[in-house]
Amino acid sequence: MIFGRRRSRNPLVIALARHALLVAVLVVLLYPLLWMVGASFRPSNEAFGTLSIWPEHITTQNYVDGWSLGNLNFSRFFLNSLAITLLAVVGNVVACSMAAYAFARLTFPFKRTMFALMLGTMLLPYHVTLVPQYVLFNELAWINTILPLVVPKFLATDAFFIFLMVQFIRTLPQELDDAARIDGCGHVGIFRRVILPLSIPALGTTALFTFISTWNDFLGPLLYLVRPETWTVAQGLNGFLDATGESAYGPLFAMATLSLAPIVGFFLAAQRLLVEGIATSGLK
Amino acid sequence: MFRRSLAAGALALGLLATGCAGGTSIGANPNEGADGTGDVTGNIRVSWWGSGPRNEATNAVIDLFKAAHPGTAVEGESADFQAYMERLNVQASSANMPCVTQLQGRQLNDYTTKNALLDLQPMIDAGTIDVSQIPPEVLDTGRGLDGKLYMIPYGAAYDALTVNRTLAERSGAGLPADGYDWDAFADWLQRAQPGLPDGIKAVGLGGGLPNNFIAYTAGRGASLFADRQLGFSEDLLVEYWDMWERIRGAGVTTTPEADGEEPDQTEQRYVAQGKVLADNLPGNALTPAQKTLDGTQPGQQLVTLPLPAGPSGSGNVLFTSGFSIPTSCDNIPTAAAFIDFWMTDDGAAKAFLSSNGAVTNTRHLQQQLDDPNLPATKRAELQLYQKIVAQNPVSVLYPPGYQASFEGAFVRAYESVVFGGTPTRDAARAFMTEVNAALASS
DSSP: OOSOSSOOOOHHHHHHHHHHHHHHHHHHHHHHHHHHHHHTTSOGGGTTSOSOSSOSSOOOHHHHHHHTOTTSOHHHHHHHHHHHHHHHHHHHHHHHHHHHHHHHHOOOTTHHHHHHHHHHGGGSOHHHHHHHHHHHHHHTTOTTSSHHHHGGGGGTOOHHHHHHHHHHHHTSOHHHHHHHHHTTOOHHHIIIIIIHHHTHHHHHHHHHHHHHHHHHOOHHHHHHOOSGGGOOHHHHHHTTOOTTSOOOHHHHHHHHHHHHHHHHHHHHHHHHHHHHHHHHHTOO | OHHHHHHHHHHHHHHHHHHHOOOSOOOOOTTTTOOOOSOOOEEEEEEEEOOHHHHHHHHHHHHHHHHHSTTEEEEEEEEOHHHHHHHHHHHHHTTOOOSEEEEEHHHHHHHHTTTOBOOOHHHHHTTSSOOTTSOHHHHGGGBOTTSOBOOEEEEEEEEEEEEEHHHHHHHTOOSOOTTOBHHHHHHHHHHHGGGSOTTOEEEOOOTTOHHHHHHHHHHTTOOSEETTEEOSOHHHHHHHHHHHHHHHHTTOBOOHHHHHHOOSSGGGSHHHHTSEEEEEEEGGGHHHHHHHHHHHSTTOOEEEEOOOBBTTBOOOBEEEEEEEOBTTOSOHHHHHHHHHHHHHOHHHHHHHOSBTBEESOHHHHHHHHHOTTSOHHHHHHHHHHHHHHHTOOBOOOOOTTIIIIIHHHHHHHHHHHHTTOOOHHHHHHHHHHHHHHHHHHO
């Protein structure tokens, strides 16, 4: 035996071993991200030459070239993405929480059927409804506007978030509603004064997931925002690639690195709510 | 209650399924026979695929067109090739294709058979689009299954054997001789391999590359398609895969695993990274591939050669990109004027500079070759195109469904040979059955 025969019971050794293991796993998980950040500081034609994270020849030219893509620059794409994402977050939080309250607390005909239908929409792949949606929005002359990407969010079309919040609201004691009702609250009052303040973790989770999915969405903006001045960050990143010609990987990695900043920032701000939301809504 | 919910759910799903199952035709053609005459004014949309440099070149041409035709406005729409096609399919389903839509011969009939594109011959006859400088065999790549001209090809791409000349010379094998065939190609690989550095193979495993097979078929005088079915024999495909299995068995190719992991983008291809001696790349990939090699293996030089020939001659075929006008276009005179301007204006050709395959207008091609400031790799791309056109390349007419059925099935079938040990005969039979069924239903 090279190592000791019995396991150490020293808490310090155990803690060190545990942390070493976690750090090792973390390095493996973060390696692709770190490689991308490293590649963003390498000359474009050296991007793929090495597995090393640290660039041999450091340059910031990729950030300069990437920021000034074509006749526009990335600040425009960031602003576009930010506007769409924030509206989508507000829409989903407001509309999905109201729909969830209805399913969790109200009694109305065909409630179970409608809930089943709502859950059934989660089984439909996005591509199934893609063409009918496009035809509809084209008829409404909404192409080249952010309306197709934002308006549906205000109509509670994300069944996943409704389900998440229904699960959460069901865990809140009905007695709180009864107490509010005795104090004169109607459904609006109960929703606004009781349910919403207690549902912050679920609302935070909804906001976070909506932020990430909207910020990263490519297909929706690709279809509906065709003018370059309306592009989002995801479209701007795609603008560096061309399978039939010349791609600009250095600027792509540079802008991809920058595009992560809002997501990381939002996640850091909302991670406590995310953990609470997942823990208390029964989602795994 | 549960039964009622179930029934309602089933009804809803049924309605959705019915609603999603539309017909395949875009609809009537209100512009049939339009000849493009009329006032060149108003707004049109123009779409193309490409990244930054091509976008800038295209926008420069658009600016020139607007300056030459006051009163017109042109909105550009671009995306990477795959994203572009995804968007175009959705636009077509809603009769919302741009008035000037860029297409390739490989997808053209996906749209012509759905009545989505206009016949452009009346515009040529009326003189609104001038194609007199395009070689007839190149122009033919814009025809549909019915023989009508639906696309004016402006850029011609071709596949080329891209060879790392530096490594080839160091290996002692040199370059393949002019007019080499597939046997000579295999022989050249085996002569080169012993002289290559450790870890570098002579060629990327190419048995699963559809374009290699297209070249093999053309060189043997066989047709890739006959109407809406495969036009070559099962024996020919078996012969082709057996050839690649012999090459693979000689240890001169990349492994199937490495081949499966190789990305599509030029800059990530092994030959651009200096990791293989030679591979099949689009001819217009020479410039970005050389730029990449300059960074990863400074001093090494790439060169492009025609693909191996066969008993019937050249194996090279042209993959053209061009402009079409959809039947739903509401400003045909301006769309026709834009295409004509793109095809004939010297300033436009100079601004675009063969950014998507070699310019098909022979006058413009010569102007670009005569330009002493033309970059060396671009010059090599254009010269090889000239050489290929001089050999009267075969024009392949792709049926609808080609891209969706042929290419993926071809790759899968060969992978079943190299990974699963399927006999080439069985793989070929399965491939032909699958693709013929898919093409018949497209």
